Amino acid sequence: MKVKQISAVIFDMDGLMFDSERVGRAAWRQAGEEFGYNIGDEHYQQVSGRTVADATEVFRGIFGEDFPFQEIRRRRVQIARDYFEQHGVPIKPGLLELLDYLDARALPRAVATSTDYAPAMEKLTRTALAKRMHAIVTGDQVARGKPAPDIFFAAAKQLNADPPRCLVLEDSEAGIRAAHSAGMIPVMVLDLKQPSEEVRRLAVLVAASLDEVREWMEGLQIEG
Known part of the structure; x- marks a missing residue:
């Protein structure tokens, strides 16, 4: 894929803006154990980046139709919330510098997260990052979750941006x-x-950090 002039940037949230996936993974494991289920890393990876509805189907496909998803999820949410209240929501290294870079070039940006609206806004507000975004689209606001493209189309529409010129x-x-x-x-x-390897081929860049993303964008000489 040839990178065209970038006119907008769309951010995922958990694991991208926030170092929260480790907390989420541990919370699923603890909540599962409390209900008698062994939710391992291999199970967590199957729902990473997916909506609540999709995660429900995945877990019931693994553990059976009687898997008490909503009860375990509520407990998982509480475990994670308790952690963030005690320790704060950890911001990924390089995020603030990348946002400053986008500010300097007047590039609009959005969050497009599979997380539902209420918990997403809780994190974004707690970290004062909601005000640095021009649009926020959450998993409960679209008909189909990732890997369907709906949430990214919705974010691009709110930014009034042409999809082929959106960096995700x-x-x-x-x-x-x-x-x-x-x-x-x-x-x-x-x-x-x-x-x-298949997913690597779909990406124009596989970066180790957001600092690397910013350096890559600087190399493109993006003016906004």
Whole structure:
């Protein structure tokens, strides 16, 4: 894919803006154990970047139709919330510098996260990052979650941006597939899981950090 002039940037949230996937993974494991289920890393990876509705189907496919998803999820949310209230929401290194870079070039940006609106806004408000975004689209606001492209189309529409000129920053395979399906410019920023070779081929860049993304953008001489 040839990178065209970038006119907007769309951010995933958990695992991309926030170092929260480790907390989420541990919270799922603890909540599952409390209900008698062994939710391992391999199970968590299957729902990473997916909506609540999709995660429900995945877990019931693994553990059976009687899997008490909503009860375990509520407990998982509480465990994670308790952690963030005690320790704060950890911002990924390089995020603030990247946002400053986008500010300097007047590039509009959005968050497009599979997380539901209320918990997403809780994190974005707690970290004072909501006000640095021009649009926020959450998983409960679209008909289909990632890897369907719906959430990215919705974000581009709110930014009044042409999809082929939208740069999408993602840490999940589902997110990269969604960005590619939307005809956007997918960049993967590594977090918990190494991408498959197929997903690597879909991304125009696989970066180790947001600092690397900013340096790559500087090399493109993007003026906004």
